[in-house]
Amino acid sequence: MATIVRDTIVTITPIYRIAAANVTEFVDVYLATDIELVQKETKLLMYAPALRELPNGDVDCLFREGFESAEGVIEHLANIHHLMAEISRLGSMQKIECHGPRSEIDKLKEFIGDKFVVEWYVTDERSFRRV
Numbered sequence: 001m002a003t004i005v006r007d008t009i010v011t012i013t014p015i016y017r018i019a020a021a022n023v024t025e026f027v028d029v030y031l032a033t034d035i036e037l038v039q040k041e042t043k044l045l046m047y048a049p050a051l052r053e054l055p056n057g058d059v060d061c062l063f064r065e066g067f068e069s070a071e072g073v074i075e076h077l078a079n080i081h082h083l084m085a086e087i088s089r090l091g092s093m094q095k096i097e098c099h100g101p102r103s104e105i106d107k108l109k110e111f112i113g114d115k116f117v118v119e120w121y122v123t124d125e126r127s128f129r130r131v
Helices: 020-038 070-090 102-112
Strands: 004-006 010-018 044-053 059-067 091-100 118-122 128-130
Touching: 010 020, 010 070, 010 102, 020 044, 020 059, 020 070, 044 070, 059 070, 070 091, 070 102, 091 102, 102 118
Parallel strands: 091 118
Antiparallel strands: 004 128, 010 059, 010 091, 044 059
């Protein structure tokens, strides 16, 4: 039977807009490389890229990513920094949503600063998850 524990997971959801002319390259090269690379991250709990085609042929790609802590997010961003630069060649980051406990969000705010457009969401202290 599952146990209920306080939820301290940090999630980020970066959203990129990929130009129609670059969608094939993005899917064939970037997604394959990224998935292989992030599987080695020990503090990464879940990783789920999702694509949405827009009427003009562009694609929005969001990455649902969950981490044990802010340190996991920081490690992840350092790990994929070079890939984020490559995505900038193919499209543009629209925003990042970041969700987690206040203590973890504060650590990320300090680390990220104004490098990205971020929407910060502090999870309620009564949040829980099953383990």
